[in-house]
Amino acid sequence: MRVRPGAYLPADSSVNAVARARCEHLAFGKLVIGGFAGLNYHGIPYWSEVFPVIVHSPNSIGFVSSDIIRLCRSKVAYEFGKDPVFPKLAVASPAVCVIDALIQLKQGRITWWVPPIEGFEPWEVRAVQLIDAARRKCKVSWNQLADASTQRFSKTSLLKLAKQSVSGADSPQETSLRLIAGDLAPNLQLQKAVYDTPRSEIPFTFIDLTWKGLKVAVYYDGEDHYNRERRNKDFAIRKKLEDRGWQVITVTAPELAFPEQLRRRIQKAVWKAQM
Template sequence: MSDVILGGEALAAGVVTRHDLRMNYTVLYRGVYLSKRSAASLRHRAIGAWLATGRRGVVAGVAAASLHGAPWVDPSTPIEVVGANCRPQEGLIPRTERVAEDEITRRSGLPVTTRVRTAFDLARHLERGEALERLDALMWNQRFDVDQVMALAGRYPRARGLRQVRELLPLVDGGAASPRESRLRLCLHDAGLPRPETQIPVVDGSRPVAFLDMGWREFMVAVEYDGDHHRKDRAQYVKDIARLRMLEERGWIVIRVIAEEHPHDWLARVCTALAGRGCPVGAPVVRRRAA
């Protein structure tokens, strides 16, 4: 028997009793239950959301991205469904939008929006910065065709958020190794700086000795996000310092960005470094929405 069940259906079939539901199951959504033997994974919650739509909905959005293999998705993220009418409830977001048959695939036994349709929805429905984070993560896992995503804008000319779709899709880069790196790249774009390359290999002969988060090979300037774990872990910190010295000895200027920094501060350092290497840049412009 499945760990996720429709309570009324299971009772009618005689596979559980009301006592079983009370003692051995927890409520996922209205009328949908999860066995207490299992922790509520995103897949469990996606199955539950699909059942809550009467098996008519299609899993979409961030949950669909996760089922396609995209990283950095919290298991408790709300499940979005399209293609079915149902009432919203905690943890379940129904979207009354049309979804074509060629925009549906199956993952983990569930109907899920295709990678292309998922990208289209992420670009439209999320806040600008998070949208780029999710698109990068989806591309990091496996490439999707940006032109095909753009084509959906023609299929759905009245869909909300098309302006953001057209703005963000050219910026998608599967080389972002964390959501924070996507945000940094968006800040660089908004400041009017040249588009950086991601995951730049630094080689010794033909052997890569390091990969830089993002930067400009021509000017040998790089930008890297310094996560909290790097500073709190003493051994990792020592390795980071040795790596930084190695990169500087090879001629790289590495701008390290910490979470607490305001974009204006680290962008100013990037502009100074690029200008010093001959890149024609002006003073950094920080848009409020990119901060």
């Protein structure tokens, strides 16, 4: 299967962003992989199918296609060894990759479904999901993002997005859930550890979203929660929490499409816990 001039993959290959990044590396060599493909190398898997692949090149003019965006930039922080198959493939720093991706999101070049959330444009929800993931998976700091954004992305826009971001979101869907309901009470807590006893060393659960002093546990259940073994485990955790006076709310992907209804549902539990 021909994926670009001079680069081929087996016919049954998955032509995701990483595969295209490898093809660019093989075809041109001295390139630095950025954007979502770069973030995939840094351990953020959520958008590995996102196109186009963004590359930084010191030796060529800018180029844009449906598959590749080549940026003419001579100074980019990068590292080697991220690709086990091609250890000499250069990947931009996490902060540079985030700014690459934010530019594409703001321009509307790259999109994915997000729920309609009051006070946010769709691209801003995607951007907060992205920054949350980079902070949790790559420990990207505000200073690193600010440095990488110089002469590329508005620091005013970046600061607005960063103020909405947290480091504890475990998935893009959990970011959406937080933006929908996180302000229903003060002292929001994410991934709160709950233990069997004060002496227990290992928590029996991490609550996705709760508030300090309120026994309201909100979980986002993705597809990995649908198998029987996981459902049985979730039921046991729910029962244990309810026996301790917690209200447990489970949110699934279809419910995120109706944020106002979801917010009201969680609001009722918060009010009850505050009584």
